[in-house]
Amino acid sequence: MNRHGWNAKRIALAALALWLLTSVYIVPADQQAVETRFGRVVSPRVPPGIHLSMPWPIDRVHKLKVQQLQRLAVGGEISDGVLGRTEPLRAQFLTGDQNIIFLRAVVQYSVGVPAEYLFQSQDVAAVVGAAVESEMAHHIAQRSVDAVLTTEKAAIQEEVRAAAQKVLNDQRVGVLLASVNIEAAAPPPEAADAFRDVAGARADSARIVSEAQGYANDVIPKARGEAERLLEEARAYKLRKINEAYGDAARFLQVAAEYERAAQVNGRRLYVETMEQILPKIKKLLVDRNGNLDLTIVRK
């Protein structure tokens, strides 16, 4: 009896110790915890480390991986819409200029406020998805199809993220949206070729503009070279003219000085020399003042 009682005491003590051990808990480095007492939140944000609480079942500890990003797709698979497979409407959005486009976005979110994340909504992913989807529809309905497909994709992503975050904050979902990323956006297959042609036209336009620029880049430097050539030629001409004039003038003055010494003789000599040069080339008729004109040479 005594021995039996001692054993029972030991078992009871061991059980008590085990029970008390449930009041010690460890929060790993990448997690945070929420401590509740009879369901009521007493510590909304317990940092990583070793902690004490009241033993089970008074206190419960809910641990959360707060830094882990969770992914959620919004819209549908583009190929579903293209191939007319399951739920083509999922991916379909209406733009501000009443064009239909297919779009798929991926949301990444993490836990922002652990207590809200745990206790405020039944299905956090559904709430996040609905908020992002409605903001996406709203913002795409305010943009032209070109803006959505090309230039303003980044702006839309950020606007949707910010707006959806505000909605989720108001609903106290306790979620932090890291990013909303439009992974794919495409026109409907019925108009895809026309969209491609616009891209082609844009390329054509860029090509002929760059060709024209090539022409300009060719013509203008050539013209500058040509201008430089004209100027150099003119400078050469000027120099030549002046040098020639100097030379001619110097020669003339020297010859003139010689000529002056015996003007009569030199004049005659020059005349005769010139005639010697000219007369061999030309046809000549000699006419004596007293004789008749002999025209036989002319006839021949």
Place this chain on the structure above:
Amino acid sequence: MDWQRYRRHYPAAAAAAIVILLWLSLFPVRETEFVLVTQFGRPLYTVTEAGLHAKWFFQSATYFDRRLRIYNPRPSEFLTRDKKNLVIESYVAWRIQDPKRFVETVGDAVAAEMRLHDIVWSGLAAALGAHELESLVSVQPDAARAQRMLDDLTAATDRTALASYGIHVADVRIKRLNLPEQNKQSVYARMRAERERIARQYRAEGEEQALRIRAEADRQREEILSAAYKEAEKIKGEGDAESTRLYSQAYARNPRFYKLLRTLESYKKIFDDKTTAILSSDSELLKILMRGEAGVP
């Protein structure tokens, strides 16, 4: 019965009775729940505060999930004020606010969603009927107007749902806007026409820009060349003027000799093998030929 025989078990029995009583009277309320305390089926009061609470052991506690839920009504077609059809997919974020009213009127979530569907549907129909398509779908949007429409719809839905069913509606939002299936072919045709117009415009604009660049280049070339011509002629003129000055300066020293020289020079150019000269034997040159020594002037 010999009560004395069981006397030593009395304390244990009393302890067990107390534990059972406590078990029946104390109840925890979690953050995710509301508790409705009922007495023989009759709702008494609601516990909204989480934690440990007490009731009489003969009363019972009913738990309600107070968390936010998302309800997605089926997409429906609505008519805007300017008689355009829109297929709208909405969602409702709601939670139980007043369990007593909730349990008295609807009872469970499925029934609640049916009621919400009716409220939201008529609310959306009224709201869209009062707005043009442009206020929802437009490249120059009146964002505040669309937001106000949804806020008003949420507020109205919330008022009705809370008063009637004890439901709080946090948000009614439009998840998707679409055109009805039968309109789509014409939309695609319009999209194609629009794209073709834009493609033509791109090409024409490229052409325009290219022509402008070419014309500008040609103009610049003319400008450069003509400016160079102007400058070159000026330089040549300077050369000509300078050489003329030099010549006249030199020739002015001896005009008679210049006249002789220049005249003789020009003869060389004037006369060639096509020229026939009729020479008088009296000429300076031929006098000697004709008369010998006597011809020497």
